[in-house]
Amino acid sequence: MAETPRSLVLNLFGDYLRYAGGEVKLGELTELMVAFGVEPATIRVSMSRLKKDGWFTTRREGRETVYTLSERMLDVLIQGRARIFRRREEPWTGRWTMVIYQVPESERAIREQLRKQLAWTGFGQLSPSTWLAPHDLSREARELASQLGSARVDVLWCGSDDADSARDLAARCWDLESLGQDYRNFLGTYAHLDNERGNAGKDGRQALIERTRIIDDFRRFPFRDPGLPQELQPENWPGPAAFSLFSRVHEQLGPRAAAYVEGVIGRPVPVIPESKCVTKP
Numbered sequence: 001m002a003e004t005p006r007s008l009v010l011n012l013f014g015d016y017l018r019y020a021g022g023e024v025k026l027g028e029l030t031e032l033m034v035a036f037g038v039e040p041a042t043i044r045v046s047m048s049r050l051k052k053d054g055w056f057t058t059r060r061e062g063r064e065t066v067y068t069l070s071e072r073m074l075d076v077l078i079q080g081r082a083r084i085f086r087r088r089e090e091p092w093t094g095r096w097t098m099v100i101y102q103v104p105e106s107e108r109a110i111r112e113q114l115r116k117q118l119a120w121t122g123f124g125q126l127s128p129s130t131w132l133a134p135h136d137l138s139r140e141a142r143e144l145a146s147q148l149g150s151a152r153v154d155v156l157w158c159g160s161d162d163a164d165s166a167r168d169l170a171a172r173c174w175d176l177e178s179l180g181q182d183y184r185n186f187l188g189t190y191a192h193l194d195n196e197r198g199n200a201g202k203d204g205r206q207a208l209i210e211r212t213r214i215i216d217d218f219r220r221f222p223f224r225d226p227g228l229p230q231e232l233q234p235e236n237w238p239g240p241a242a243f244s245l246f247s248r249v250h251e252q253l254g255p256r257a258a259a260y261v262e263g264v265i266g267r268p269v270p271v272i273p274e275s276k277c278v279t280k281p
Contacts, residue, residue: 003216005038005046009055011212013069014077016261020269023068025061028265035205036212083120084219087243088227090135092166097133098156099123099141107150114151117144122226124173132173134166134228163231170232179224183238186221187245190214194245199252204260211253218246 003011012032017024030043047067050056056067069077099118103111115125121140123131133141138155145153160166170176193199193210202210225239233239254271262269 003036003212005033005042006050007216008033008036008038008212009046009050010077011216012261013073014081015211015215016258016269017265018069018074018077019272020261020265020267022074023066024265025064025066027064029067031264032208032261035209080219083222084215085247087240088135088229090229092134092163092229092231094159094166095136096158096160096166096169097123097135097137097141098158099131099133100154100156101129101131101145102152104150110148110150114144114148114153120223124170124226126169126173132169134170134226134232167232167234170226170228171234174224174226176234179221180234180238183221183242186217186242187238189217190245190249193249193253196248196252199249199256202253202256204256204263207253207256208260211250211257214246214249214253218242 009029012029013022026044026047029047030040033043034040047056051058051067054070055073056070058068059066101114103114118131118141119125121133121144122135122137123133123141126132136157138157141153141155145151145155160169193214199207221239221242228237228239258269258271
């Protein structure tokens, strides 16, 4: 899947630029993005829009505009990275976090925001106003409810009678068939990149392109996959294999990709272990 300019900026800052001061000159960013086939005029327009959206602040250095990541967007990157790089491996306890909400008909925007945030947090929709998560997400659900004053949100901690009932609930809350097929397609698309020796000597520009594309494809999965405990996963579930492949390739390509970015921006870009991708630099 081809990256949009917005997602490309997100990935470049998420993997590299936030660890190199959280800022970049427009000319440097243009050089990086041109490697992905983005036109300079498109980059200028995109960055101007992202500044208006609160992603960046700017200042001038001579004839150059410097874009600095805002605190709000740094927090967004940290939260998003946590979902991408943290894999839940908790045993099934037989319990669900259930959210039941009521939103006035006149507050449709609030309802859509609540649904989007519940899905982002790891809940699946059982019925129009009832959502489930196979982990204890009570705290996250209550924090979300506190931000939406006009919504009445009840958070319950409930159980299933048996594993078969729980698997049926999971299949009703998430489109596991489609998700599983997309995982298998991901494995087929990127398996050839799992080559530690070959990636260690790869051209830096190519490493940057390949590393950015694999994370851009994979980062959509955590927002569709609740991280089902093994007991609730369909037979031969490909999710863990896809995560393992992604992690290996992302790590293998890191040094060469970071070295290429260093050459463009003229300052060090540390390669951050995945376990530390979820904290502030």
